[in-house]
Amino acid sequence: MLTGLTLTEARAGLAARKFSARDLATAHMQAIARLNPKLNAYITVLPEKDVLAAADAADARYADGTARPMEGLPIGVKDLFCTKGVKTTAASKMLADFVPPYESSVTQRLLDAGSVFVGKTNLDEFAMGSANITSAFGSVLNPWQRKGDEATALVPGGSSGGSAAAVAAGLALAATGTDTGGSIRQPAAFCGIVGLKPTYGRCSRWGTIAFASSLDQAGPMTRSVADAGLMLEAMAGFDEKDSTSSNRPVPAFAQAVGKSVKGLRVGIPAEYRAPGLPAEIAAMWEQGIAWLRDAGCEIVDVSLPHTKYGLATYYIIAPAECSSNLARYDGIRFGARKDAPTLDGIYERTRAEGFGEEVRNRILMGTYVLSAGYYDAYYLKAQKVRTLIKRDFVQAFEQVDVLLTPTAPSAAFAQGENMDDPVQMYLNDIFTVPASMAGVPALSVPVGLDAKGLPLGLQIIGRHFDEETVLSVGGALEDAAGFAHTPTLHAEAGA
């Protein structure tokens, strides 16, 4: 069925004229119409006529032989990427009616590669969250269900929960995500799909609503490792409008998948064996190690002594940056203004009512750690620890080519769990945050199901700008795992 294809399969099918881009688009629009009311994966679904018009244009290109790499492929776009003329909310009341007069660099590249956008996917408000429960437009439902327990609604992970759910459930062939501390990888693991956070600087941040500028990085969320390579190729590249964008050439990422991994050295960081790591996760990790060893990799024990401080460091630096990045939402030039007789009154009401609780708390936390008297103890200290974390990775990569770890410390949990204690919620990101802090690329690959039938992911972390090796190893893991499960709620499952 058309909604269950990988990008690679769909591209081949379109090229061979087995089906049209219009067929593909129609199937997805129908799936969205049927399942989105339940999943809430999309905040905005694009008008069908626009989607079909884009699909028809793609069909024309296939007909005249000018089809581009992503031609006619239905894609979901995280609602953090500004899309020209299409409402972009960041899942916040603050931007509930914001229609940007510009297109983000990443989505422009995807459009230039022929992608057909079907809608804007739900997320945690301003990408702050690990469960997609902080969206002003309602939580996203994970299409997976615990075996024999259809009543318990599970979270899709976050913050790119809508993208993960959409791809898992057949509401898009792939979707864009953004990852600040794990926001691509963790939801990918929770929803049984592939998610790649590229090296910081690989994808332009221009036009993507900022959460924490030194960490934010866009990446693909797909059904296969090869798809992640294909889509990253379309998304990545130098952008003169982003001062942190790298001008290194963009390799043919998709070709890295399938390359032999024989002789590659795979590091197993001792510190990731955190106390309390569930046995099922530990076992899956062992299984992954065995698969890679069987594929000819050399397994090496390594130490990243400072990564255990990654999370605490992250929860100083990310809020600090967000407190400043979100200062522009003041109700003057765009966004929802709450009126008051004074300028400060407008600021205070607009920001108290426009931002949800988690966003407010992070802004306040960030304001605190930057304020006079606390800067050195918190922010400066955290930036120094960040240096140590990055050094850990650089040193480890002198010994090994990639690192293999679990993506998350648990499978998808239920809505309502982990909600009282923010620290408990933050622990979801414990394995994903260190790579974000260091700016290195990391990929989550679904490798199996836990005892409750929920997907688990393993994470492959690579050197700066060495997404190719990460993708090669990811491909080997994918081959060995042969993960072919689909969630209960899926476009191709009986309605």
Place this chain on the structure above:
Amino acid sequence: MSLDLATTRRIAKLARIGLEDAELESVRQKLDGILGWVDQLSEVDVEGVPPMVGTEMEALRQREDVVTDGNCREAVLSCAPETSGPFYTVPKVVE
């Protein structure tokens, strides 16, 4: 260190987030919990370690001094909640 209500109020004022006292106390508790947790960083020895700045891989790129942007007042004002003629407007500010 533990966070008191007065500091929480000052922080909320700095961040221009208007909160009621009851909300402030709930915020204070949440932040205090997080701050207690991040205090684990005090055990890390950072003597002589420089803070990480930028990507540490590249220096800042500079653009040429050419006018390439602006002249888009319609777009600039298009999303504003309140305007008057060519201006954004705010309640009168007295200096």
Place this chain on the structure above:
Amino acid sequence: MSYVIEGKTGNWEIVVGLEVHAQIISQSKLFSGASTKFGGEPNTQVSLVDAAFPGMLPVINRECVAQAVRTGLGLNARINLESRFDRKNYFYADLPQGYQISQFAHPIVGEGTIEIELAGGETRQIGITRLHMEQDAGKLLHDQDPTRSFVDLNRAGVALMEIVSEPDIRAPEEAGAYLRKLRQILRYLGTCDGNMEEGSMRADVNVSVRKAGEPFRTRCEIKNVNSIRFVMQAIEVEAARQVEIWENGGEVDQETRLFDPGRGETRTMRSKEDAHDYRYFPDPDLLPLVIEQAWVDGLKAALPELPDAKRARFQKDYGIPFYDAGVLVAEQSVADFFETVAKGRDGKLAVTWVTGDLFAALNRTGRTIENSPVSAEALGKMLDLISDGTINGKIAKDVFEDMVETGESPDAIVEKKGLKQVTDTGVIDAAVDAIMAKHADKVEEFRSGKDKLFGFFVGQVMKETKGKANPALVNEALKAKLNG
């Protein structure tokens, strides 16, 4: 010189440091491609970056960096090859991002000095602490509506240099001299037009007072003073205010104040309760700014000659006095004008004409040197006519006035009016003979010893020749004939 406030408890000296915000001359803004042109329609010179739309990012303008480096070089300051940008966080309606991008911890320019000249020719070195780049804010209009202020972002994001002096200034007059000298240097460099009325140069003034030999006492910052005269006035009244507080047993609060020129007083702008906490931190949208020494060297090699060097050269090359050279280099356009006039000519003659007759003419006609009614080339040509004996100095005055009025060339005027100097000795002799014959009695008196009459004869001969006779030849002929 020393400036002293005589208090009840003794003499106080003042301690002043200046923070000057100078708008960098560039085509586009510091971090966006919008135009910096002054006086555009409201909100037309604004990009979505300047308006801080979601997802917009800053990219630095190379020319602004170069201008900051040029200025640093002009202030004999250390250039930091690595500098950084920080965010200064605060909320205001003229600040779209909610923060200003500035250089707090790692400025592009470090310590330097400016030499100022005081009345009587005394000079002093004033230390420069630093120079950094930052964004300007937008503009609020308060007089368009009874209840609302209007926001115009045309200026938002325009590049500024903040130039911070050491607290080396000890008198209002020194502050004035410092600002004039700084402005002169900026204008020579072409890095800022120094126009305080349009706000492209403004000063924050830090003032404190102390008894001789004491450490510094608490200072107050007077924000955004927009003329040199007001800076000097503000220092005077603020210092007096502080002395009064201290002498009455009070305590000066460290605070930000505003100068009200109408009332001639300073008043509190911001009380302590809403003191800002700017939460500076490195801007994560920008990487460290790294520049090459070779690039700096190239900028240095291309710097124009600065006022101090030019003044010394004028003294040496044209043999003109220190004071006159100072007057000439005060403005680059005057110096350039002078050099055009003086090149290959008598420097002393040139300086007399430029600072004398030309300045008087400019004053009278309300013109500036840039649109002078007499071009430097024309004035030079006129000096040539004096030097080659075509006209004499007295006639030259008339020719010059004619040039001011008609804009015609000196040759044409001399030709048209027949002002050419008479050097034909036959003509002069005839005139001398005629005058001697007419005043035979005076000739007798002269010959009997009344030497003073010689001047009378010169005057009569010049009159006879309508002022055109060469005075030296007239002298010569008179001497020969009277004594003969």
